[in-house]
Amino acid sequence: MTNVFTDRLWSKVEPIWTAYLEHPFVKGLGDGTLDKEKFKHWLKQDYVYLIEYSRLFALGSAKAEDLETMTTFAGLLHGTLHMEMDLHRQYAAKFNITPEDLEKTYPAATTTAYTSYMLNVSQRGGIENVVASVLACAWSYNYIGKELAKIPGALEHEFYGDWVTTYSSEEFTALANDCIQLMNKMADDMPERDLAVLEDIVVKTSLYEYMFWDMAENKEEWPIKL
């Protein structure tokens, strides 16, 4: 296919996504120097992020207008709850954190803002808003995973190797590609006015992704501790 919608999206988000690769947290994952306490903060926040995110896949399945789309969303939901969150549970075990404790994590400001934004636009709009909301998350982690996998030793690192291996894996590439294909299917024949709305969702979620890396790097929660 030539000139698919996700090519246009890529040209728009490329400066944001290349900034992820320059982010100290992501660089630390790639060269193995990332502080474990920062990683633990990401792990806990990401777990509760993924719980909310899973609702988006469930919503996508509910809003689907054909069985194929419903099945794709159900597969993405299963992949998140079982494959991706298993990675988090395995890392948590290394920190002696139980799955129950992970689940009890109090969402930080950025986690709350990001998941609330995605759930809001997805509930307000049709299935295309759900696809636009989930796209940057699934696609950008696979992009980061594959870029980090090129760094010598990143895949074999004793602690962060599993992270790089998981997000660069064929399974996660397939999940990201499912989201990319869904987006192109939805965008087909859509008027420019509607495409611009979807583009804005993908830009905003890409910016939220950057803020999520920042939140982990700075171990941010809320401005006032209670």
Ligand SMILES: Cc1ncc(C[n+]2csc(CCO)c2C)c(N)n1
């Ligand atoms: C903040 C944040 N953004 C994106 C992902 C990655 N991700 C979310 S859903 C999905 C698809 C399959 O589970 C992937 C790869 C994450 N973990 N945390």
